[in-house]
Amino acid sequence: MVLDSGWRERVRSRWENGAVTSTYDVLLGRLRGAFDAIADGADPVLRPSDRSDYQANGVMALAKLRGMNPRDTAAEVLSHLDLEGVADVEVAGPGFLNLTLTTEFLNEQLRTLLDDERLGVGTLSGRIAVIDYSAPNVAKEMHVGHLRSTVIGDALARMYRFRGYQVISRNHVGDWGTPFGMLIEHLLDLGEDEAIASLSIGDLDSFYRGARAKFDSDDAFKERSRARVVALQSGDAETRRLWQILVDESVAYFADVYAALDVTLTPADVVGESYYNDMLEDVVSDLDAAGLLVESGGALCVFPEGFTNRDGEPLPLIVQKSDEGFGYAATDLAAVRDRVSNLHADEILYVVGAPQGQHFEMVFAVARAAGWLPASVRCEHVAFGNVLGADRKMLKTRSGETVKLIGLLDEATQRANDALALRSNNLSEDERRHLARQIARAAVKYADLSTDRQRDYVFDLDRMIAFEGDTGPYLQYAHARLRSIFRRLDVPWDPNTAIFALHDDAERHLALGLLAFPEAVDGALATLQPHRLSGYLFDLAQRFTTFYEACPVLSASEPTRTERLALCELTARTLSLGLSLLGIEAPDQM
RNA sequence: GCCCUCGUAGCUCAGGGGAUAGAGCAUUGGCCUCCGAAGCCAUGUGCGCAGGUUCGAAUCCUGCCGGGGGCACCA
Numbered sequence: 001m002v003l004d005s006g007w008r009e010r011v012r013s014r015w016e017n018g019a020v021t022s023t024y025d026v027l028l029g030r031l032r033g034a035f036d037a038i039a040d041g042a043d044p045v046l047r048p049s050d051r052s053d054y055q056a057n058g059v060m061a062l063a064k065l066r067g068m069n070p071r072d073t074a075a076e077v078l079s080h081l082d083l084e085g086v087a088d089v090e091v092a093g094p095g096f097l098n099l100t101l102t103t104e105f106l107n108e109q110l111r112t113l114l115d116d117e118r119l120g121v122g123t124l125s126g127r128i129a130v131i132d133y134s135a136p137n138v139a140k141e142m143h144v145g146h147l148r149s150t151v152i153g154d155a156l157a158r159m160y161r162f163r164g165y166q167v168i169s170r171n172h173v174g175d176w177g178t179p180f181g182m183l184i185e186h187l188l189d190l191g192e193d194e195a196i197a198s199l200s201i202g203d204l205d206s207f208y209r210g211a212r213a214k215f216d217s218d219d220a221f222k223e224r225s226r227a228r229v230v231a232l233q234s235g236d237a238e239t240r241r242l243w244q245i246l247v248d249e250s251v252a253y254f255a256d257v258y259a260a261l262d263v264t265l266t267p268a269d270v271v272g273e274s275y276y277n278d279m280l281e282d283v284v285s286d287l288d289a290a291g292l293l294v295e296s297g298g299a300l301c302v303f304p305e306g307f308t309n310r311d312g313e314p315l316p317l318i319v320q321k322s323d324e325g326f327g328y329a330a331t332d333l334a335a336v337r338d339r340v341s342n343l344h345a346d347e348i349l350y351v352v353g354a355p356q357g358q359h360f361e362m363v364f365a366v367a368r369a370a371g372w373l374p375a376s377v378r379c380e381h382v383a384f385g386n387v388l389g390a391d392r393k394m395l396k397t398r399s400g401e402t403v404k405l406i407g408l409l410d411e412a413t414q415r416a417n418d419a420l421a422l423r424s425n426n427l428s429e430d431e432r433r434h435l436a437r438q439i440a441r442a443a444v445k446y447a448d449l450s451t452d453r454q455r456d457y458v459f460d461l462d463r464m465i466a467f468e469g470d471t472g473p474y475l476q477y478a479h480a481r482l483r484s485i486f487r488r489l490d491v492p493w494d495p496n497t498a499i500f501a502l503h504d505d506a507e508r509h510l511a512l513g514l515l516a517f518p519e520a521v522d523g524a525l526a527t528l529q530p531h532r533l534s535g536y537l538f539d540l541a542q543r544f545t546t547f548y549e550a551c552p553v554l555s556a557s558e559p560t561r562t563e564r565l566a567l568c569e570l571t572a573r574t575l576s577l578g579l580s581l582l583g584i585e586a587p588d589q590m
Numbered sequence: 591g592c593c594c595u596c597g598u599a600g601c602u603c604a605g606g607g608g609a610u611a612g613a614g615c616a617u618u619g620g621c622c623u624c625c626g627a628a629g630c631c632a633u634g635u636g637c638g639c640a641g642g643u644u645c646g647a648a649u650c651c652u653g654c655c656g657g658g659g660g661c662a663c664c665a
Contacts, residue, residue: 321663467628469614549630
């Protein structure tokens with residue numbers, strides 16, 4: 001029996017032989033050569049095109065630069081342009097270069113992809129990226145507010161890893177601050193065993209609410225809580241032990257949620273606020289030594305340039321509060337220092353909601369002013385918008401409470417399970433349950449990752465879990481259909497003999513889509529916008545289904561059958577790999 | 591008041607200064623003795639408003655209108 005799984009062995013051995021150059025890069029390289037010959041560094045402005053395969057729009061700007069006629073300039077570019085065997089070129093309109101790839105070149109590129117495990121995506125080495133994401137609070141439920149940071153951050157982490165970065169994930173959990181006084185006292189009131197039992201089953205909210213209720217209504221409890229905060233901050237051993245219980249139980253619970261979401265974060269990635277406590281004094285004294293620190297209203301502040309408050313006065317970044325406690329700015333500054341000097345980060349990403357934009361701008365500005373953040377280190381706030389309900393306000397339950405992440409996933413899983421049950425497939429109960437979870441995760445994650453992260457989006461479970469349209473399940477379905485072709489394969493096929501003649505328009509269209517994968521990955525990475533990759537995958541899936549309607553595969557005669565099987569294999573691998581970079585599974589059957 | 595962000599089809603959204611602005615859903619009509627119809631094909635409507643820069647603007651700039659967010663000790 002010949003199954004498609006054989007590709008892995010073939011590919012691994014070939015990959016060692018050398019790097020692959022993506023189709024876009026080949027074209028760009030040739031075009032640059034021609035443009036450079038006229039004006040060094042001129043951008044060919046290479047883009048995919050609906051008029052041809054690609055178009056280069058840089059001629060007009062180049063002509064402008066030299067005060068020449070664009071058509072003449074186009075002719076001049078052409079005289080330097082060597083695309084022999086790669087593409088046919090046509091000058092159109094005011095000076096567009098329309099590029100139509102030759103079938104020989106497409107064939108060559110596709111055959112290379114067949115042997116390339118990475119499907120044309122190159123690798124970097126020696127770069128370290130610190131990605132700060134998820135950041136739930138100890139002794140608090142993970143709710144829908146953590147969804148985007150977790151899902152987007154994890155997608156970025158996966159993409160960075162694949163691109164060859166060493167990724168250091170940082171889960172900056174809220175594990176410090178005044179609430180811990182009341183939480184610890186509440187833990188003592190409940191008794192350790194019962195508290196642990198409650199926390200370990202993820203009953204974090206009622207634990208927190210219980211503490212809060214007593215704090216608000218019971219003065220004696222309030223007093224104990226305050227005293228406990230002091231004990232915690234002064235390092236009292238017993239208090240620290242109790243605090244550690246809260247942290248450990250919460251982190252264990254978070255791990256369950258991450259497992260349910262299929263997110264790669266582990267307890268080892270948890271480096272909470274408290275981790276930086278010992279560094280805060282130095283942050284303050286070093287800022288002072290640098291002459292940046294100013295006392296204002298009893299607080300120690302830095303006033304970075306360009307920030308004003310509502311009265312037009314300079315806006316401070318408060319490093320140490322007037323009560324001598326440290327604000328989160330101090331923690332964030334300490335974290336920047338740690339990530340630069342101890343982790344040796346080349347890039348630092350903060351996947352945190354858009355409302356924190358000004359805070360991060362100020363933190364980065366201060367860190368740069370203090371010399372803690374060299375210009376060579378890319379440091380960016382990867383901001384995202386809110387998850388809204390149908391009423392276009394922040395998503396809440398009917399009763400106005402926050403929506404638990406686990407509850408959300410369970411509901412999605414239930415829907416997927418019901419839908420699967422209706423389809424009378426011959427899955428066992430367990431298999432169906434497992435599949436339902438995979439589909440649910442895909443639905444929720446894809447909905448989040450398929451829209452521009454900067455914008456708010458409306459959470460609509462019906463739409464995202466629908467198996468039709470631009471959804472995660474649709475992509476999974478396309479992949480499952482592809483795999484099923486190979487399950488039905490009765491006569492063996494040999495990919496090495498595949499010749500891509502691409503007679504049918506749908507074949508050619510699909511082929512061009514396959515060759516564009518590296519551009520999609522690079523685009524998503526360069527802009528930190530995972531939705532560029534999801535958009536690409538959806539487009540590819542559509543190209544495939546169109547192809548699949550128009551072009552019989554298994555019943556085709558040779559050599560077309562092998563050619564189409566090869567297209568199917570590449571499509572399946574691209575969908576699977578692309579989805580995996582988003583943190584979405586691609587089951588073989590559904 | 592200042593700053594950030596968004597405003598694209600009935601709805602939800604793409605759109606890296608380029609040619610005729612694209613998808614999905616919804617609507618309507620086709621397509622399963624044929625590899626998975628969770629699919630495919632067809633079907634009409636739109637860049638908030640007004641200026642400006644440019645050979646060329648949904649995209650860049652300015653102003654206005656409208657939504658969301660932020661603006662000193664919670665993180």
